[in-house]
Amino acid sequence: MNANFASFLYLVSGVLFIMALRGLSHPTTSRQGNLYGMIGMGIAIATTLALATPSAGRFGLIVLGLAIGGGVGAITARRIAMTSMPQLVAAFHSLVGLAAVMVAAAAIYAPESFGIGTAGDIHAQALIEMSLGVAIGAITFTGSVIAFLKLDGRMSGKPIMIGGRHFINAALGIALIVLIVLLVGTESKLVFWLIVAASLVLGILLIIPIGGADMPVVVSMLNSYSGWAAAALGFTLGNLALIITGALVGSSGAILSYIMCKGMNRSFISVILGGFGGETAAAADDGIERTVKQGSADDAAYLMMNAQKVIIVPGYGMAVAQAQHALREMADKLKANGVDVKYAIHPVAGRMPGHMNVLLAEANVPYDEVFELEDINSEFAQADVAYVIGANDVTNPSARDDKSSPIYGMPILDVDKARTCLFVKRSLGSGYAGIDNTLFYKDGTMMLLGDAKKMTEEIVKAMDH
Amino acid sequence: MNANFASFLYLVSGVLFIMALRGLSHPTTSRQGNLYGMIGMGIAIATTLALATPSAGRFGLIVLGLAIGGGVGAITARRIAMTSMPQLVAAFHSLVGLAAVMVAAAAIYAPESFGIGTAGDIHAQALIEMSLGVAIGAITFTGSVIAFLKLDGRMSGKPIMIGGRHFINAALGIALIVLIVLLVGTESKLVFWLIVAASLVLGILLIIPIGGADMPVVVSMLNSYSGWAAAALGFTLGNLALIITGALVGSSGAILSYIMCKGMNRSFISVILGGFGGETAAAADDGIERTVKQGSADDAAYLMMNAQKVIIVPGYGMAVAQAQHALREMADKLKANGVDVKYAIHPVAGRMPGHMNVLLAEANVPYDEVFELEDINSEFAQADVAYVIGANDVTNPSARDDKSSPIYGMPILDVDKARTCLFVKRSLGSGYAGIDNTLFYKDGTMMLLGDAKKMTEEIVKAMDH
Amino acid sequence: MDQTLQKALDQLDQASAAVRLAVQNMATAPGGAEAAGNAAHAMSGGAIDPFVFRFAIFVLAIFVGYYVVWSVTPALHTPLMAVTNAISSVIVVGALLAVGIAASGVAAGFGFVALMLVSVNIFGGFLVTQRMLAMYKKKDK
């Protein structure tokens, strides 16, 4: 195929990827957007094959590789539980990172095939671009593996703080720069692998001090990294699709990290430096005896069935308990009874952006019953019941009222303005931020202690009486 | 200067232009944005000079050209009345269009200097790009001249409908394509000038059938055209700044045209085909006698001074009468008296997008007292007085209620929901759309017939009593 | 002047023919074309390095990314993460090249591993996104 035409097709696939992201501006256009993305990927693959015209044997290898990987991918995609999305995304990022390293290695071992010079005489520019790509790729790989392990609970979510880690990281960073300069000078394969090794270690060291609960920000940041790695290799390969996509993915990850940090009212730097958020922080016990009004499923059923307006506030606990289907059933019962039911989603409810929305969508909750914070917050004042299920921090009034609180300034859902506030959780323990929630002890609050799913199911049963 | 570095600088200036438009997302950042634009232009000019390294004589010519043009431009910019902005923009567009033609001519006469081949052997691709640029440029030129004449009242705003004009336009279009093919084949200068001539005529023919009041859409469309012409020449000259800017300007003009058409609830095609909106259509006289409540400046002053909330709705008549300063004075008096004063701007009030905002800003009305339709429309129900000054169509309830009205479906400001609606205009005549406004005859309406400025001044005086 | 140019161009044509021959001889190692390209590049002097263009494309794509991502509705942020992950696997382009034409077996091997890894992503990423998006439904009434 003519190189110009090929470049044009790569541009087309880059534009299709833009359209894919653009589609996500609304649920109705999103499916078509995803289709654009698939077509773009198809065009990129077909163009490369037409350009490379591999021999029959090599072509067989390609089909084999695509089939094995594709099969694994397709099965994973079908089987994965929606609640495991954060882990899945982290795992997928690690693959892209490692693939970037492998591609760069292939380019170093066969520079002619990639048009970046001949063995022993690779263009300096290509070497620089490549080493950037490989370093970022390797960091993405090990970083994502750690994030995956922490999110999947296979590794403790506790921050692992190694003494002098800032010093070690700085040393590794300097070593990386030296190695890249060396690589450009000597083009030695050993130096190349040293770069890979240093970056792999750096990836681990950068992520282990970050607490498990901060992993979503990390995953998004690694997403951004994988984009920059792809863009760097795109420069080496002179491939427009890679450059455009790399920039898109790079921006996207960076913006999502920013949105999350803003939603938590924390600085990106403080997240990255780590040390925040252990596993499950115990409730602060300040010795003051406070009374809590506890209720039963029957009480809750009675209250809601006689309400005019109920707003449901889901949080991380709903995801853990997989309570979304039971919740939907409960809402159906209420609606059948003429109650106005809405869902209120805080921007950082759950453990990744849009987490609650996906789970509710999975349970067939129509998206036009689901509202964002700024669109629904004023309605709590008119609501009879706020049904808070597995959410905690996102309702904590100290973020609004108590200047000394570590989460002060984070926007919250004003559930305390509702006539009654039902709180479904297993204990009086705190949430992700490890801060006591004063709402539990308020007059209008009724605690429904128990697992989110079980409790909701019991309420549904009680509604039938 | 190194060609690579020059290209990089052109990219920088393109990015600065993007930042210039980005700044306009908010008044506070807009001034800085404009500064970015100036810096970008400075970089583009300096880079070209460094690249071309003209002889001393030629350098003198350049300084002379910049000085003459710059002087005229600066003086015009300082002297022009804010109410003449539509004309000014049209006039400026015509300059860009003509300049594009001249640059293309220079390229044809000295192809080597532009790196597009040698005389008699210019690259076909460059010829195609250039003829597109020159054709669009010439259309922009004459089209903008007509728009300027119509907007400035030097030519009747009435649509001039030539018989068979669609046929003539189509013929000219086909002739243009044939000429372009010929140019690529023969590279004849005569053919080049024929292209210019045909495009100049086409520019005139395309715009004269369009009514004066539709000129804003035309100006915006021509803005878009001038962008595409610049981009086409950017391809010829291989200049990144031109390509990027052309695309920016092209999109911008297209989007503004779209916004205007949507605001008027008309299709772009119907605007372009022309024939709509004569000078001042007489009020529809359907023979039915309808009573109108007329009031005096004293009545108006009394009503407003005793109101709690007054919403001011300016329209085209305020611009014509230059009543913005008097209006501001009146609002000051009201505010001093404890009255809550806000301004409501319809998206197509006046004769160009943002027209009213500029005029109010000129009269020192703070922009946080000025609201867009969707942000203020619900407040009319709580307002005691809606002070409609020189606006008409944008308040016409038939757009909301009467399916047979030609403007049915256009969003309007619900001034009829205010307790009293004061209407300042010179007669019971209609506005731009030529449709009778039923609001004049409603109970809550009081007509203040007279020039907008004089009437407002009288009201201000009456307030002092 | 014209003659000098003519002579030069003739010589250039000769050289070009010779290089073409050399390149054909080297079918297995396509680095020759590259070398010739470079020589030519130095000659044409004023020509602009493709890097500049690529950089411009990169910068503009960042702007596009910035705007397009901010326009994504928060409710779809999880699918956004999945789909950006899926499209970041265009790196498959490099893997295909390595498996398809790399002269060295080692390189082809690396390419094959990359290809497998990234295929997981391509299929997994788009399909899981599709699965998620299929769940977002409007109230049916």
Add this chain to the structure above:
Amino acid sequence: MDQTLQKALDQLDQASAAVRLAVQNMATAPGGAEAAGNAAHAMSGGAIDPFVFRFAIFVLAIFVGYYVVWSVTPALHTPLMAVTNAISSVIVVGALLAVGIAASGVAAGFGFVALMLVSVNIFGGFLVTQRMLAMYKKKDK
């Protein structure tokens, strides 16, 4: 194989030197470099035409324009028209080239006219925008 290539490259160097000479001779008419560039382009075969890059840049800039203009607040639509008008006068680049180095006097003349026209725009456009924007003030309190 290596010898053939060596020979070819030697010849190429010769040719290149000759072309350089020719180009120097043509200092007044820089078209020569272009011709040499083209010959070289055909040779390097796989090289990508700058047009493709420019087109990519154009397409991405349209996306950027689309988003950036929609993000402009309606209150500033009039300044937007003025500023886009001002920046569209980067066409000054072509005018400067024509006045600065055009071999033909006619071309330089056209360039001069273009330069004058477009200078009106540059200064007028930015200054009138500045004047307008200076008027947008917040409530002072």
